[in-house]
Amino acid sequence: MLVVPLAQATSRDLAGGKAAVLGELIRAGETVPDGFVVTTAAYRRGTIPRDEVAAAYARLGGGPVAVRSSATAEDLPGASFAGQHDTVLDVTDLDGVLAAIARCWESVRTPRAVAYREAHDLPEPSMAVLVQRMVTATTAGVLFTADPVTGCRTSMLVESAHGPGAGVVDGTAPVERHVPAGGTPLHALGRRLQERFASPQDAEWAVDAEGTLWLLQSRPITTLFPAPPPRDGKQPRIYVEFGHVQGMLRPVTPMGMSGLQQMIAAMMASLGVRAEIVDIGGRLYGDLSDLARHPSARKRLVKMMAVDFGPRAQAVMEHVLADPRFAPAPAPRHQQSKPALGTGLRAVTGILRALTSPAAARRRVLDAVDRLRLAAAVPDSVTTSEDRLAFVRADLPGTGASDARAADDLTWPIVAGLLAAALPAELLKGVATPAEIHTVLGGVPHNVTIEMDLALWRLARSAAPAHRDLLLGSSPADLAARHRIGDLPDIGLDEFLATYGHRGPAEADLGVPRWSEDPSGVFAAIANYLRVTDTDQAPDVRFARAAAAGETALRELSRRVRWRRPVRGTLAVFLLRRARALSGLREYGKFAGLYRLSAVRGQLLLIGSDLVDRGLLGEPSDVMFLTLDEAAEAVRAGADHRSLASDRRATHRAESRRRHVPAALLSDGTDVETLLARSTAGPATPRDGEASRDGEASRDAGPAPDGEGARGTGSARDAGSLRGVAASPGRVTGPARIVHDPAQARIEPGDILVVSTTDPAWTPLFLTAGALVSETGAVMAHGPTVAREYGLPAVISVRDATTLITDGQLITVDGAAGTVTPAAAEPGTARSDTAGTGVTTAA
Structure with a gap:
């Protein structure tokens, strides 16, 4: 079919996203301007069906119409295409309609549309064109069924403006913003749209001189961060983002998520902290609601977050604790958690031993790392997918006495170093500045990550004379590909990867390749090192300079505090000396744990390869987009998960493009930091161009119909620091x-x-x-x-x-x-x- 009435538009493939949605809404009884659709079949044929368009235009009664793009890729949950394709308003004759249809077709290949598709990794769509009666409006605007700035799913927002309705959607007219009251026409419309599409909607509307409310468009609000999963209970919950602690703001793969949820929850439980780790948008969030309401735990919660979470999370939690909805309440007995007495005694003993003899503590740490490396090796008996599943499901080393000793030998010196580095700032308030203490803690030895960086620096310098042009003139991806097939000269990389190849970006996620699989990042770093030509700025020189500055600052501080604060100052200097001896060890905990993760990843990829051979997955790495239970179902029952893995990979790819990840969310989807920003800077405008559309609403707009006052028009960000x-x-x-x-x-x-x-x-x-x-x-x-x-x-x-x-x-x-x-x-x-x-x- 080349032309169909709008009310009969049912297929996105035929009518495009915009028209298919409006056709559904007409059939649902919503008030939508009448019209017709020039389908994608006509677009693919390449010629406008003039006679069919003329007949449809005549049936519409002629007169002014809006000719609107309706591409197959428009109004998707992850890509709105707002303003990317053309729309022509106030077209008054057939020749104008035909010309406008051609213009909509041509807009598929405009630079802005091509750039938008490339940014969202989408193919070129087919273009349908929607022709509708123009609405002569007294009022027009946009209705968000969720707050597009805060993300709150329980609060709607209306934008409207005086003058042409296009000014609302293209941002050229001043707008009034308000929350529609319950029972008003716009609020009722928002409720219906939300229920029909089961997701927050961005709807364009207009009101004509007779007071009729017309619905012009409805599509998902694409910029909202996913809401937390629904929970029982009437009280709100608070979720704090945990991933950045491990340097991960990109989404975690499903396989990696399940492992991290268990690992983080177990680590917190060992410290007497009960918190559920929740998957929100593929990110790790901790449900701290019970802690926030616990009469005693809430008193230390903000301070506990200082070491790993930082001030943004602390500010959020201070705001939450002041919210009456999170007032203290007795915790149910089953939610109360305390660290085991044995753990507490081992902690005190281990910390004191490390502070007493840092050199012996370092030896214990290195020995524990080596034991965990050996324990992570895959036994020769693991040969089948069933064997591999059993290996993957096995607990991390830690069940036997020797493994428990390895954990203690590794953990408590690290904790001792962290405490020794953190406590002096409080002890020396008024005597030493934070900057001075930071200087003391510069150039600290025994840090495995620093040792890794300097080893790579030495590799780059040794490779420079013979291979500089190759390493600087080729892309990291090309060099990595050549390395995998053995087509590169020996620059010492194999030796480096033998020691550090189990590392990589977002390395706590099982689904992410290690450097041993993809050394692109290593080659990028080597190229950056080769650009350093000033010997005074060589990394080893900079590190030595920082170490010397740290020792000098410690000696000067020791002299200063000796008479100004003899007791607390002496203790602080002792701790700072121990911090220089022990705080570098903090990287070894993760470094050692990655041996096991790397081994598990290798076995999962072999399971994936087996499932590919059986026709149950598309490629080996697809196994990372399953849960372990789903992988086991495929191994044991032959479940075909190709479609599931493909869909999850696409979702993961789309979420990877997201740049803003909230530090904390309420259960209604509210980004808590936006509430803090509003309290200091006033209300903000929608993020990421939500108010930028194709100007289709109407003409001659007036005030909003629901009568509430304006909420404000937002304010510009300070252009200074x-x-x-x-x-x-x-x-x-x-x-x-x-x-x-x-x-x-x-x-x-x-x-x-x-x-x-x-x-x-x-x-x-x-x-x-x-x-x-x-x-x-x-x-x-x-x-x-x-x-x-x-x-x-x-x-x-x-x-x-x-x-x-x-x-x-x-x-x-x-x-x-x-x-x-x-x-x-x-x-x-x-x-x-x-x-x-x-x-x-x-x-």
Whole structure:
């Protein structure tokens, strides 16, 4: 069929997304302007069916119409295509209709539409065209059935404007915003749309002179972060994002999620903390609702979050604890959890032993790491998929006495180092600044991640004379492919991977390749190292300089506190000395655990390969998009999961493009940080262009029909400094480099690394960077810790830094003040290279 009435539009493939939805709504009894659809069959044929269009236009009564694009890829849950394809309003004759149809067809290949599809990894669609009567409106606007800024699913938002309705959707007219009251026409419409489509909707509407409310479009709100899963009970719940603690803001694969949920819950339980780990949008969130309401636990909850979660999460929790809905209440007995007495005694003993003899503690840690490496090896008896399942399902080493000893030998020296690094700041308040303490903790030895970075630096320097052009002139992906087939000269990479190949980006996720499988990130780091030409900025020199500065600062601090605070000062200096001896060990816990994860991943891929051979999966890595139970079902019962794995892979790919991951969510979907922002800056406008559409609403718009007052029009963000948390002292000016994937990063010496989060696989980039800016993190997290080791200025917890800062922008990072400032905003900023590195300092 080339032309069909709008009321008969039922198929997205034939009528496109917009028309198919409006056809459904007409059949459901909604008031939608009449019209017809020139189908995708006509588009694929390549000629406009003039006679059929003329007849349909005549049946419509002629006169002014809106000619609207309706591509097959429009109005999808993950891609709205808002404003990407053309629409022509107020078309008054047949020739105009035909010309407008051609224009809609041509808009499929405009640069903006092509760029949008590439950004969303979507193929070119077919284009249907919707022709509808124009509505001569007195009022027009947009209805969101969920708040598009906060994400709250229980609050609607209306935008309307005086003047042409197009001004609302294209952002050219001032708009009024209000929450529609229950029982009003727009609220009732929103309820019906929400119930019909079972997801938050973004609907365009208009009211004509007779007071008729017309529905012009309804599509999913594509920018909302997924809501938490529904729970029983009337009280709201609070979910705090856990993934950034491990440097993971990208979604976790289903296989990785199940393992991480169990591991994190078990770790927290051992500390007497009960919290369910929930999958929201593929990210790890901890349900801290019961802790927030627990009469005693809530008193220490904010302080407990300082070490790993950082100030953004702490600010969120302070807001939640002040909310009457989270008032303290007695916890049910089954929810009360306490650490075992034996665990407490082992903790005290282990911490005191480590503080007493740091050298012996380090030896115990290294021995425990080696034992866990050996224990992770796959036995020769594991040969079938059933054997592999049993190996994967086995608990992590820790059931036997020797394994329990390994865990203690590894854990308590690390905890001792963290405590020794964290306590002096409180003991030395008023005597030493945070920046001075950070300097003392710079260049700390015995950090396996630093040792890894420096080993890679030595590899790059040794390879440079003979292979520099090859390593700089080829892409990391090409070099990795050649390495896998043995087509590269020996540069010492095999030896490096034998020690560190079980690592990689987002390495806590089973579904992510290790460096041993894909060394692209390693080759990217080598290329960055080869760009360092100033010997004074060589990573080993920078680390040695930071270590010397740390020792000097500790000696000076020791002299100062001796008379100003003799007791507390003496204790603080003792702890700082122990911190320099022990805090570098913190990376060994994860490093050792990754041996087991790497072995498990290898066995899962072999199971996946077996399922591919049996026709039950499309490729071996598809097994990572199943749960372990689903993989077992395929192995044992022959369940065909090809479609399931493909759908989940597509969802994972779409979620991987999301740049904003809320630090905390309420059970109604509210991004708690947006509430904090509103309390200080006023109401905000919708995110990511939600109000930018194709201008189809109507003409001659007036005030909103429901009568509520305007909620405000939002406010611009301050153009000055961005404020975060001081994490490593120093002040540097340089060009910003926005990096989302370390394997694709090109960092010139002195560039300022701006990231959402980091994990150990990112740290090789630190060796050439001038400074670090991160959207997440805590002062004692991986990234800031390694930054201090190198004397790299760092500011963390800078919300939306990768969005507010542009790539290449000249910025100044003040790691002591915790600010990031556009260089142009700083009077007196001089562009003077420091030792030829491209790093600049402020005059």
